[in-house]
Amino acid sequence: MLPKLIIFDVDGLMLDTEARWQEAWDSVGKRYGVQDLGNTTFLKCVGRNGKEVEDIVKNDLRQFAHPEKILQEVREYGDELLKERIDIKKGLMELLRFIQSLSIPVAVATATDKDTTYQRLSRLQLWDQFDYILCGNEVHLRKPHPEIYETVLNYFGVNPQEAWVLEDSYVGVEAAYRAHIPCIMIPDLAPAQEKQKRETFAIVDSLIDVIDILKKNIQVTMMTYIQETPQQMKDNIINIEEITKPLVQLYLQKEYQSLWIIACGSSFNGAQCAKPFLMKYLNCDVKVISPMSFVYFENQITEDDFVFVVSQSGHSTNCIQALQKLKSLHREAVLITGQKNDDLKSYADIVVDYHMGIETVGYVTKGIVMLMEYLILFALVSGLKKHCIHQEVYDEIIKELLEVPERHQIIQEETKQFYQKYLYEMTSLNPTFFIGFIQSYGIALEGALKMAETTKHPCMAYEAEEFIHGFNLQLTPAYTVWCIDDCSQGSSRIISIYQAIQSVTPRTYAITNSPLVDDEHAIRIPFHIHEPLLMPLYILPVFQVLSYQISEELQTWNTHPRFSKFNDYVQTKTNE
Incomplete structure (x- = not known):
C-alpha cells in the first residue's frame, strides 16, 4: 500500500553535504597530526546536534588542550566547502x-x-x-x-x-x-x-x-500512465535536442522530398495525429501506411523518401515484416520504438528510442502521446536546421509546447467531471462514432480504438465529411457521436455536422470552444490555441480517461471466452 x-x-540523503564535511574533518585533522578523522570522529557526529558533537570531539580528541578549537576550524572550513558546491x-x-x-x-x-x-x-x-x-x-x-x-x-x-x-x-x-x-x-x-x-x-x-x-506498492493501471504523461512530455521538451538527434541526423543526410511512416494500431493513429504538423513544418509530403499494406503492395519508395517503422511495444510481428521488406528493397531498416531493447531491435539496422518512459499495463496511453510529441519535436528541430522555419517560429511553438503538460492535466480533470455528470450515458455502451478533420481525424481514430478495445462495444472513426456521405444513415437516438473540432479550417464544417447529428441523437458531444455547442454537450478547451496542430497532445486524454473509467465501472477488461481461440490462428506480437 x-x-x-x-x-x-x-x-x-538529498544533498551530498556529508562528503564535504568529511573532507573538512580529514583536512583539519591532518593539520593537527590526526589521521582519518573523517572516518572516525566525524561518523560519530553525523545527525547529532551541536552539544552532542562537542561532547564527542572532547572525548575523542582529549589529548589536545583545546579540542573545541579543532571543531571550530572544521566548522569554518566545512562551511567554505559547502559555499563552493553542494551536489x-x-x-x-x-x-x-x-x-x-x-x-x-x-x-x-x-x-x-x-x-x-x-x-x-x-x-x-x-x-x-x-x-x-x-x-x-x-x-x-x-x-x-x-x-x-x-x-x-x-x-x-x-x-x-x-x-x-x-x-x-x-x-x-x-x-x-x-x-x-x-x-x-x-x-x-x-x-x-x-x-x-x-x-x-x-x-x-x-x-x-x-x-x-x-x-x-501501487496498482499500476491505464490511469497511472495517463497521469504520468504530462511530466514525461515536459522532460522530453526540455531535452528536445538530445532525444531527437539520432532521427534528425538520419533525416538530414540528404534532401528528402517525402516521409513514410509505417505503423499500426495506436502508433498508426499517433502518426496520423502528427502528420499535419510534420507536413507544415517540414514542408514535405507525409504518408502514414500500415505495415501489411507496405509489405503486400504500397512499397514503391524512392531515394527521395525517408522511411521508418514505428512500434511502441517493440513486439509487433507485422512491423518485423515491414523491416524485412525494407531490407529486401535495399533500404536501411529504421525502427522508432518506445522499447528499444525488445524483440524488434534484432530486425532493424537502426533503432531510435522515442523516449516514452515505462508503460507495461493496460492499453497504450502515454506511449501514443509521447510518439506524437516525439514526431513534433523531430519536425521542429529538422525544420529549423533545413530552414523550413525561422527561429522565431520555432521559439513560439516551443513556448506553447511547454504549456501542453498543464493543458493535458486540465483536460484530464475536465473529463473526469464530465464522466461523473453523464455517468448513465457514458456507460450505456451503444454504438459510438468519432469524427473530425485534419489532426482531429487522428484523434477520432485513436478515440475509437481506445474505446473499442477497453469497453468491447462497437466504435468507429471517420473523417467527418466521409461520415455524412452514407455512414450517417444508420443514426438513431440510441447512437453516441463525438465531434472533434480541429479549431482551424474545418471548424465551421464540423460544428454544422454536429448540429445535424444532434437533431437525430441527443447523445452527440463536441470537443470545442464554439458557442454554437451548448455547455451540456461540450468539453471545452480553455486555452488560447496558437497552433491547433498541437491539439492531439492534450485532447487525447479525453478518450483515454473515458475508456478507463467506463471499463473500470463496468469491468469490461476481459474478452469474450471464445476469444481465447483467436491467437491460435494469427499472432500479432512476438513472445514477450
Whole structure:
C-alpha cells in the first residue's frame, strides 16, 4: 500500500553535504597530526546536534588542550566547502517527480537549523518542492528523539504507519523507529549495521531505488500512465535536442522530398495525429501506411523518401515484416520504438528510442502521446536546421509546447467531471462514432480504438465529411457521436455536422470552444490555441480517461471466452 506522506532528511540523503564535511574533518585533522578523522570522529557526529558533537570531539580528541578549537576550524572550513558546491544526491529529482505523479505529500525533517536549510534548498531550487519543512531549531529535542517526526505527523494528521521516512544516518533511522514510522535507509558514508536492518523495512543504494519500492506498492493501471504523461512530455521538451538527434541526423543526410511512416494500431493513429504538423513544418509530403499494406503492395519508395517503422511495444510481428521488406528493397531498416531493447531491435539496422518512459499495463496511453510529441519535436528541430522555419517560429511553438503538460492535466480533470455528470450515458455502451478533420481525424481514430478495445462495444472513426456521405444513415437516438473540432479550417464544417447529428441523437458531444455547442454537450478547451496542430497532445486524454473509467465501472477488461481461440490462428506480437 502506498504511504499518505513521505518525509525526507536533508544532509546526506538529498544533498551530498556529508562528503564535504568529511573532507573538512580529514583536512583539519591532518593539520593537527590526526589521521582519518573523517572516518572516525566525524561518523560519530553525523545527525547529532551541536552539544552532542562537542561532547564527542572532547572525548575523542582529549589529548589536545583545546579540542573545541579543532571543531571550530572544521566548522569554518566545512562551511567554505559547502559555499563552493553542494551536489544533489543521485535520483532525488526523479523520485520527487514520481511522488508528485502519485499526489503524495512530501515533507522535510532535518536536524539542521532553518536558516541553513533554507539557504541550501533554495540555492538548489528545492525549497518549494516540499509541502512542509521542519528544522532542528524548531523542535526541543533532536534525533534520535522522535519529536521531529511526531511533529510532522501531527501537522498532516497522518498516523505513523501511514507515512514513510527516508534517512541516511543511524540517528535518523533510530528517530523514525522510535516514532513508529516505517523507514527506508539510503546509507551515505556509514553503512547499515544490524541495528539499522532491524529498524527499517528496506535498505537501498540510492533514491532511485525508492521509486522501485513505490511501484511495487501501487496498482499500476491505464490511469497511472495517463497521469504520468504530462511530466514525461515536459522532460522530453526540455531535452528536445538530445532525444531527437539520432532521427534528425538520419533525416538530414540528404534532401528528402517525402516521409513514410509505417505503423499500426495506436502508433498508426499517433502518426496520423502528427502528420499535419510534420507536413507544415517540414514542408514535405507525409504518408502514414500500415505495415501489411507496405509489405503486400504500397512499397514503391524512392531515394527521395525517408522511411521508418514505428512500434511502441517493440513486439509487433507485422512491423518485423515491414523491416524485412525494407531490407529486401535495399533500404536501411529504421525502427522508432518506445522499447528499444525488445524483440524488434534484432530486425532493424537502426533503432531510435522515442523516449516514452515505462508503460507495461493496460492499453497504450502515454506511449501514443509521447510518439506524437516525439514526431513534433523531430519536425521542429529538422525544420529549423533545413530552414523550413525561422527561429522565431520555432521559439513560439516551443513556448506553447511547454504549456501542453498543464493543458493535458486540465483536460484530464475536465473529463473526469464530465464522466461523473453523464455517468448513465457514458456507460450505456451503444454504438459510438468519432469524427473530425485534419489532426482531429487522428484523434477520432485513436478515440475509437481506445474505446473499442477497453469497453468491447462497437466504435468507429471517420473523417467527418466521409461520415455524412452514407455512414450517417444508420443514426438513431440510441447512437453516441463525438465531434472533434480541429479549431482551424474545418471548424465551421464540423460544428454544422454536429448540429445535424444532434437533431437525430441527443447523445452527440463536441470537443470545442464554439458557442454554437451548448455547455451540456461540450468539453471545452480553455486555452488560447496558437497552433491547433498541437491539439492531439492534450485532447487525447479525453478518450483515454473515458475508456478507463467506463471499463473500470463496468469491468469490461476481459474478452469474450471464445476469444481465447483467436491467437491460435494469427499472432500479432512476438513472445514477450
